[in-house]
Structures are given as C-alpha cells and as structure tokens.
Amino acid sequence: MTIDLAPAADLVDDAWEAPTARGPLDATVEVPGSKSLTNRYLVLAALADSPGRLRGALRSRDTLLMAQALRGLGVRVDDDGQDWVVDPARLRGPAEIDCGLAGTVMRFVPPVAALADGPVRFDGDEGARVRPMAPVLDALRALGVRVDDHATPGFLPFTVEGAGSVRGGEVEVDASGSSQFVSGLLLAGCRFERGLTLRHTGPTLPSLPHIEMTVALLRAAGVAVDDSTPAVWRVEPGAIAGRDVRVEPDLSNAAPFLCAALVVGGTVRVPGWPASTTQPGGLLPGILEQMGATTSLDGDVLTVHGAGAVRGVDLDLHAAGEIAPTIAALAALADSPTRLRGIAHLRGHETDRLAALSAEITRLGGQAEETADGLVITPRPLHGGTVRTYADHRMATAGALLGLATPGVRVQDVATTAKTLPDFVGMWEGMLA
Ligand SMILES: O=C(O)C1=C[C@@H](OP(=O)(O)O)[C@@H](O)[C@H](O)C1
Ligand SMILES: C=C(OP(=O)(O)O)C(=O)O
Numbered sequence: 092m093t094i095d096l097a098p099a100a101d102l103v104d105d106a107w108e109a110p111t112a113r114g115p116l117d118a119t120v121e122v123p124g125s126k127s128l129t130n131r132y133l134v135l136a137a138l139a140d141s142p143g144r145l146r147g148a149l150r151s152r153d154t155l156l157m158a159q160a161l162r163g164l165g166v167r168v169d170d171d172g173q174d175w176v177v178d179p180a181r182l183r184g185p186a187e188i189d190c191g192l193a194g195t196v197m198r199f200v201p202p203v204a205a206l207a208d209g210p211v212r213f214d215g216d217e218g219a220r221v222r223p224m225a226p227v228l229d230a231l232r233a234l235g236v237r238v239d240d241h242a243t244p245g246f247l248p249f250t251v252e253g254a255g256s257v258r259g260g261e262v263e264v265d266a267s268g269s270s271q272f273v274s275g276l277l278l279a280g281c282r283f284e285r286g287l288t289l290r291h292t293g294p295t296l297p298s299l300p301h302i303e304m305t306v307a308l309l310r311a312a313g314v315a316v317d318d319s320t321p322a323v324w325r326v327e328p329g330a331i332a333g334r335d336v337r338v339e340p341d342l343s344n345a346a347p348f349l350c351a352a353l354v355v356g357g358t359v360r361v362p363g364w365p366a367s368t369t370q371p372g373g374l375l376p377g378i379l380e381q382m383g384a385t386t387s388l389d390g391d392v393l394t395v396h397g398a399g400a401v402r403g404v405d406l407d408l409h410a411a412g413e414i415a416p417t418i419a420a421l422a423a424l425a426d427s428p429t430r431l432r433g434i435a436h437l438r439g440h441e442t443d444r445l446a447a448l449s450a451e452i453t454r455l456g457g458q459a460e461e462t463a464d465g466l467v468i469t470p471r472p473l474h475g476g477t478v479r480t481y482a483d484h485r486m487a488t489a490g491a492l493l494g495l496a497t498p499g500v501r502v503q504d505v506a507t508t509a510k511t512l513p514d515f516v517g518m519w520e521g522m523l524a
Pocket of ligand 1: 127274
C-alpha cells in the first residue's frame, strides 16, 4: 500500500459512510505495530553504535516521516523488507525535516539534530505549526544548543544549529503540555557530553506510561537511567546498543475495535496483546470493564465481550490521553453520563481534541461539554451527519464508532487514519463482515 505523506485533505464531499453493525460481533482483529514504540526504536537505532533491526514496525505516515527525518540526517533506514534495518552514521546537516503532524517527529528529532554537524530546519503541516514546541527548544538552548525560531517563537518552523556535539547537563522542563518534551530529550540525552538531568517543573505530567516506555527502551539498549526521584530523570552519558527488536501491536489503535464489542454486543479478539506493557493502551481492559465489558487474556489474545450496553464512567485519563477520543465516542453511546478528567493537554494534540469531540458529538445530536480539563458527555439519541476530522486520525476512528450504532454517519477525510493506521477502513469493514 502507498501511504500519502502529504497533509490530510479537507474534503466533506467524498466522506466515508460509516457502516452500522448488522448483528453481534465475532471478530479477530490483527493490529499493526505501535507508533510510539516504532518511532522510539528508530531514534535509538539511529543513535546506536551498531546496526539495528525492527520486526513488526508500524508502516504509517508518522513512522515513515520518522524514517525519512533520520535519513535526512545521514542515517540509512531500509524499510523495503518485512524487517526495518537501521545503519547509524555520523549525523550531518544541513537538512530539512518534514514533521507532518507527528508529535513524535517534532519532539524527538530536534535533540538528535543538535548532534548533527550543520543546520537542520524543521517544518510540518499547518496543524503542526500550532502544536507546542517551546519547552523542547528552550531546553536545548539551556543545554548549549543554538536554535533559531525567531519567526515563530516556540513553534514550527525552526532551525536547530547542529554543532556536532551537545554539552548537556541539567535542565528544567515544564512538560504539562506533553510528555513528549521529556521523552525526546531523554532519548538523545546519553549522547550529550555530560548526559542529561531533566527536572519536570509543571503542575501536571500527562502520559507517564509513555515516559516509562522511553526509560525502559533506553535501559534495554544499555543506557543507565535513574528515575528514582519523581519527575526527575538522570541519563548517564554512554553508548546505545544496536538491537534486534520486536514491536508490540499498537494498543491505542486496538481501542476502537475493542469498543465496538461494547457498542454492538459480541466478541472482539486482539492477538499479540502483551502480558505487560508501557503502552497506555494497556489500561484499556480495565476501562472497558468499568464501562460494561468482560475481558480476558488467554495467552496473548485479549478478548473483549460486550452485551450491547455501555455504562457511563468518571475517568481520569491523564496517563492515557491518546485513547480519550475513542472513550469519548463510546461514552456518547452509553446509558448514563461520563466525565473525562485530566486531559487538558489534548488541546495541543493533532487538533484541539476537546473542542473537536464536543463539536462532533453535538453535530450528531449528542451532548458533550468541555470542562477546564476534560469533557462531560451526556448520552442523547444520535442521528446521521458528517463528522469532521480536523486531520486527526483519532477523530476519524471515533466517528466510525459513533456510526456503528447510528445510521447515516459519514466520516470526512477518513484517509487521515493513515497517520497511524493506514488500513483502518479495511480492518473496520473486515471486523463487521
Ligand atoms: O511519546 C509518545 O509516543 C506519545 C506520547 C503522548 O503524547 P502527550 O503526552 O503529548 O499526550 C501520546 O498522546 C502520543 O500519542 C504519543
Ligand atoms: C497525540 C497523538 O499523536 P502525536 O504523536 O502526534 O502527539 C495521538 O496519536 O493520539
């Protein structure tokens, strides 16, 4: 399959008709590799002291943009075969990096670019130019890197003036807007002369599992990381080992399929479910049980069974904001209200997700109000209509879920799912077949 690396389109006319379910589900859904793991493994492989291999890497817009970004810096990334092979090299500039709308590319690659021996210019989609970048750029400056963002301070586009090495040391970062500010700096930190000591200063810290994922992958590659003090991470200077790794399935991308079992009733199975994981999607079985599902893990197959009824919940999703759009759509189909808390930072995701979810649930006749840090969703009978997706893959999958139980729902620009799940439509229709 060819994946369009261009920005998502804004077409309402050729919207996809989201299928309604005809009867209880009985489906097994193979979910491709995790975006978050694939893009971390790629960065670590690019910074390693020997070649690396990724098995089960995700092939999607975000991961292809990451591969292309690293190639731009001189690294060989061969994604032709089943396995992706990465050959690290001396990082070079000048280079131009297209971040698309990928948070992982715009936050993980600048600290890598700082190690290159020339200027590296970053830009991305229109929607990427409003995603917060200042904490990363300010941290790089504090660590001795020159960054030019004078035209749009704190946002894309900007240039990292790579000087071949980074002094490193201690830095304070307010990561209340995104955990990716921390992850990006930690991933490259061991390649800084003094390593990195990063202290988070903000009032909240979203997506802690994603930071734990970063720490776990660094340690697995032989890097010494001390995370024994809450909100402080110390990465010792040293080498990263080139490794042969297998990427877990993307558990957040499994979410809409698993939720479908609750909405329609019946059973959805996802094979390859890890026994333990740092992916925030690992919280899904517990959340879905609260919302009325029964779940079981038999070997590596997660089974979710629903009776066609959904219970509303009061949930703090700050650890797993990524799955909030899916849970919000599920909540709009519940039999009682839901409150989602701890997700103010979703306003800086692919789009302002709190505004987008509120607007699109309301468009279909539902009720969803923004709060300071989340949403209150009061189920109402829904009707058909065209769900806007705002270039956001998870708005598209949320629209599909709403459409399962609501005839006449169309999803505008469903191709935006290519960001992390290019075959979403085929998989969704396959689940219903
Ligand atoms: O590090 C990562 O791979 C991610 C961290 C999270 O970002 P935020 O902390 O900005 O929510 C998550 O939402 C995103 O989809 C992926
Ligand atoms: C927030 C997300 O993506 P990104 O990595 O672009 O931040 C997401 O996939 O839900």
